[in-house]
Amino acid sequence: MIDDLYSARILGLAANMPRTGRLAAPDGSGEAVAKLCGSRAVVDVVLDQNARIVDFAQTVKACALGQAAAGVLGEVIVGADVAEVRRARADMAAMLKSGGEGPTGRFEGLRALKQVADYPARHASTLVALDATLNAIDAALASRTRRAG
Template identity: 75%
Template sequence: MIDELYSARILGLAANMPHAGRLATPGGTGVRVAKLCGSKAVVDVSLDDDGRIQDFAQDVKACALGQAAAGVLGAAVIGATVDEVEQAREAMLAMLKAGGAGPEGRFEGLRALKLVADYPARHASTMVAIEATLDAVKQALARKSPDTRTSLAGAA
């Protein structure tokens, strides 16, 4: 079963890390660490006038499973809203902990990690990138004052 977990598909996703690095001037930054294994994700985002992810960078130091999740996330995250990221996180948690089907839509690729459900010690490392992304987006939204959001929306 462990060989299936580290399939060629998972290893391929782990090797392809879209948007690796950091943003020079992020609107928000999220950092998550899986305490059990030390997997860590640092995510920077900037948002457009509508609150969608406009720019994204991730610095992920994780096992193959955490890197695979970050690879899928990085390939799909540009243009996502906070609601889409939240829904993906909730669907991932349900998939890992309660037999759920997994994320739909732009983040459906995360379903490739369904077998991780059988390995609870790997859940946290699989979640670090999406959790850090959600934190970064929420921070970026909080930094936009209501006055700024109104004036930006009027300019569009």
């Protein structure tokens, strides 16, 4: 059963995580930690004037599931607007916790992690990169508001 969770697709995503590292001058940085397992993600973002992500970097220390989710995120995040990322996080949580179908559009690749729904102890790790991304976006938006105010 647990072998089904770590499919070739998931292991491939985890092994080939794009956009790793840190940005030299991010608009915002965010961190998230899955308390149960210690999985951790740190994300840097640069937003354009329309709050679209134009640059992104991530440092993820997580199990294969968390790394796989970060792999999908790194592949498709550039060009996404804040609302898309928030919707992807909500759809991902619904997929894991309440039988939802999962994210659509650019984030549809996260559906590869649908079977994680059967393993509640793995949910937080699977969400850690998205949570760090939202924290980075919130930091960038807060910084923008302070500069404008």
